[in-house]
Amino acid sequence: AEMALRLYDRARSERCQLDPVICATVIKVHSTSGNFDGALNVFEEMKAVGVKPNLVVYNTVLDAMGRAMRPWVVKTIHREMVSQKVQPNRATYCCLLQAYTRARYGEDAMIVYRKMKDEVMDIDVVLYNMLLSMCADIGYVDEAEEIFRDMKSSMDTKCKPDSWTYSSMVTLYSCTGNVPGAEAILKEMAEAGFKPNIFILTSLTRCYGKAGCTDDVVRSFGMLKELKITPDDRFCGCLLTVAADTPVEELGKVVDCIDRSNAELGTVVKLLADRKASTESFKEAARGILSGARGVVKMPYCNCLMDLCINLGQMEKACALLDAALQLDIYSNVQTRTQTQWSLHLRGLSVGAALTTLHVWMNDLYTTLQSGEELPPLLGIHTGEGRNMYSDKGLASVFESHLKELDAPFHGAPDKAGWFLTTSVAAKHWLEAKKSSELVAV
CATH class of the missing domain: 3.30.1370.110 (Ribosomal Protein S8; Chain: A, domain 1)
Structure with a gap:
């Protein structure tokens, strides 16, 4: 890598002809170190001095821009590649898929996927799962079902669904509140020999909550104990989200699940729901749980607790919680x-x-x-x-x-x-x- 950088710098300073192999290596070095602007500059400089990028150079810079989360640059470079009549190969399409799925460019990702299918290119389970994860995030139900069918019908063992595949499908159906769809995937997963993990049970719980199936929320919580899975922060956050949308008459069932998952968080929710509990005692308990929580869950916890406050008509406690959150810098520049x-x-x-x-x-x-x-x-x-x-x-x-x-x-x-x-x-x-x-x- 250092040799390539020295050769590249010397060629530039002495105005020597740049070599595509050296340029591709330097682009790769910059990309690996996170210097994505440097990678793109090398690509532009080599063209400016008359060096025509070859397939390896194009693939390397496409990979770099995908890692940089610059899908618009990826699209531009790919169009240029086609216009220069450089024939894309499987590596090219893999770079495109990775770039578009990371950035959640659903339409572009599906175009590439279908192009790979048409040209009978090898698509492994990693690429399939990247596509399914994207579909779950952006609500591409029909597209995800198409991909899932393709995986199951493939004769290649490298394409068969794994636990992450099933996780994405459960997440997809959970986000749309499709309880039968999520349960069918869970059953299919068990038949394939996979056990649900914490991610799948979190999605399933969210799905039941979204559909208003409180008893099923309790049942999915019970599956954690059966499978000897410890509830994590995200699962507790999911229960908070469910609680915020649960009718008052059934709220106690969800609060019990929260309490059994995290006793300290359960205390906060009980103080919130209890109209006789003082606002100050609730605020102090909430401050304690929020100050000790991991950074990534502080805002979700706070958001869900305030949703619950509003849904229960507890504006005074919501304001106290907001004050605590501002003091803890959970919300900034509001x-x-x-x-x-x-x-x-x-x-x-x-x-x-x-x-x-x-x-x-x-x-x-x-x-x-x-x-x-x-x-x-x-x-x-x-x-x-x-x-x-x-x-x-x-x-x-x-x-x-x-x-x-x-x-x-x-x-x-x-x-x-x-x-x-x-x-x-x-x-x-x-x-x-x-x-x-x-x-x-x-």
């Missing part, structure tokens, strides 16, 4: 202020967390006016656009309906998707017409 605009940034929050944050912000604005201070010319709420992972609807559509219910003067910005804006004059008139305790009706 509010920004400039001389011309104050903004609330809700992207990435669950519906309950977003409504709680809005409630607190509106009260803050009201307090500002009461103290005699002026609001800036513009006020904005940023929800982001697209689907929200905590809700079947996007946060923007939820907020559009909610703001209308409040008769709030915020309106969708035509030139800024996912933004709701209002003027200080309109906001002041609206805020003064409301009492602080009536600002948000949840």
